[in-house]
Amino acid sequence: MKALILAGGFGTRLRPLSCTRPKILFPITNKPLLDLTLKKLSINGVKEVILAVNYGAETLMSYCGNVRYGMKIFYSKDTAQPHSLGFSSYRPLGTGGPIKKAEKLLGRDEDFLVLNGDILTNLDYSALMQKHRESGGIATIALSRVEDPSRYGVVELKENMRIIRFVEKPSRDEAPSSLINAGIYALSPEIFDYIPETKPCSIEREVFPKLAAKNLLFGYPFQDLWIDVGKKEDYLKANVFFLKSLKKQFPENRRFNADVRIIEPVLIGENTSIGKDSAIGPSVVLGENVQIGIKVSIQNSVVFPGAVISDFAFIKGAVIGENAFIGKHVKIDENCVIGDGAVIKDHLTLTNHVTVCPFKTVSESVFEARCLM
Numbered sequence: 001m002k003a004l005i006l007a008g009g010f011g012t013r014l015r016p017l018s019c020t021r022p023k024i025l026f027p028i029t030n031k032p033l034l035d036l037t038l039k040k041l042s043i044n045g046v047k048e049v050i051l052a053v054n055y056g057a058e059t060l061m062s063y064c065g066n067v068r069y070g071m072k073i074f075y076s077k078d079t080a081q082p083h084s085l086g087f088s089s090y091r092p093l094g095t096g097g098p099i100k101k102a103e104k105l106l107g108r109d110e111d112f113l114v115l116n117g118d119i120l121t122n123l124d125y126s127a128l129m130q131k132h133r134e135s136g137g138i139a140t141i142a143l144s145r146v147e148d149p150s151r152y153g154v155v156e157l158k159e160n161m162r163i164i165r166f167v168e169k170p171s172r173d174e175a176p177s178s179l180i181n182a183g184i185y186a187l188s189p190e191i192f193d194y195i196p197e198t199k200p201c202s203i204e205r206e207v208f209p210k211l212a213a214k215n216l217l218f219g220y221p222f223q224d225l226w227i228d229v230g231k232k233e234d235y236l237k238a239n240v241f242f243l244k245s246l247k248k249q250f251p252e253n254r255r256f257n258a259d260v261r262i263i264e265p266v267l268i269g270e271n272t273s274i275g276k277d278s279a280i281g282p283s284v285v286l287g288e289n290v291q292i293g294i295k296v297s298i299q300n301s302v303v304f305p306g307a308v309i310s311d312f313a314f315i316k317g318a319v320i321g322e323n324a325f326i327g328k329h330v331k332i333d334e335n336c337v338i339g340d341g342a343v344i345k346d347h348l349t350l351t352n353h354v355t356v357c358p359f360k361t362v363s364e365s366v367f368e369a370r371c372l373m
């Protein structure tokens with residue numbers, strides 16, 4: 001079985017963290033999301049994976065290489081477009097165009113999987129494929145249930161799991177149900193006949209409604225863990241959810257002295273140090289090589305590798321980027337996001353959805369939602 005991962009989005013809702021890495025390389029419990037997805041694909045019997053890349057293509061290619069978890073990895077880039085300064089740039093082909101672009105790699109011999117790369121899920125991919133083969137349709141969409149469907153593709157389901165309507169991002173009043181497109185599809189090769197060549201195309205807006213009208217679109221509702229990590233709040237939530245779902249103790253946390261208080265669940269990367277009288281947790285993920293001073297408090301947060309958090313700092317509900325430097329007595333809370341390499345000077349407070357761009361030095365407190373550039 002082959003799978004294509006849509007991996008080329010610009011991650012605009014995850015800025016400033018996505019300025020320095022493609023969103024599918026964001027760590028979830030200290031492993032890039034892409035690794036969690038690839039591992040699951042290999043367990044589900046996938047032998048070849050195509051990464052449909054655009055933004056961050058080179059980073060992804062050098063990170064992932066040609067073989068991963070025993071599967072061959074191929075790359076399909078969105079269509080090249082000239083850039084006035086001569087560097088490689090690709091015209092975004094959307095969520096449908098990259099599937100057509102990869103037609104030769106996917107081939108027309110068998111059905112295949114297509115995944116949005118920014119999804120964290122426990123879905124059984126082979127069960128989805130099995131249902132698709134039984135349906136006789138061209139596409140079968142995994143469906144999750146959410147409270148507010150307006151941010152997603154929403155379906156109306158009829159007998160035999162047939163989707164009779166697909167509406168992308170409807171208003172709350174117009175959503176036909178609370179069953180949403182989970183961004184995971186089993187597709188038959190006939191799908192290539194519905195997507196234009198080398199042109200941007202949205203599979204959700206231009207292809208699925210046509211298939212629904214012809215009774216060729218099916219749904220596969222499931223109840224397992226499902227999160228689109230593409231928004232800041234959801235990225236933090238995904239880490240916390242997944243950390244809790246690991247349902248294991250972290251015996252390695254006992255390496256810290258009794259004068260460090262760890263309130264589980266807490267995941268701590270290698271070579272991370274914690275000063276005495278600090279309290280870490282609950283729901284905290286610390287990457288590797290993080291340095292934490294004395295009397296620091298961290299709750300419900302994700303700290304990327306190499307960050308330094310100085311004495312007496314207080315961090316709650318925040319994401320701290322790679323190699324960021326947080327000064328002494330700094331307070332950061334309520335969904336603040338600190339970009340890679342940023343410096344927050346001593347005694348400052350950042351609260352209420354403040355975001356800090358990579359490598360920015362912040363010298364004054366900010367109490368309202370703002371992006372510091």
Ligand code: GDD
Pocket residue numbers: 006007008009010052053054078091092093094095098115116117118151152153154168180181182183204228230
């Ligand atoms: N190669 C390539 N080129 N990939 C792209 C492009 C592009 O131009 N644009 C987006 N992608 C990738 C993104 O990286 C992501 O993995 C996937 O396509 C979906 O794009 P998002 O930008 O994350 O879409 P969304 O979250 O707003 O909506 C989609 O996902 C929802 C589920 O989370 C839709 O499929 C919705 O219908 C769905 O409910």
Ligand code: MG
Pocket residue numbers: 116118228229230
């Ligand atoms: Mg998304």
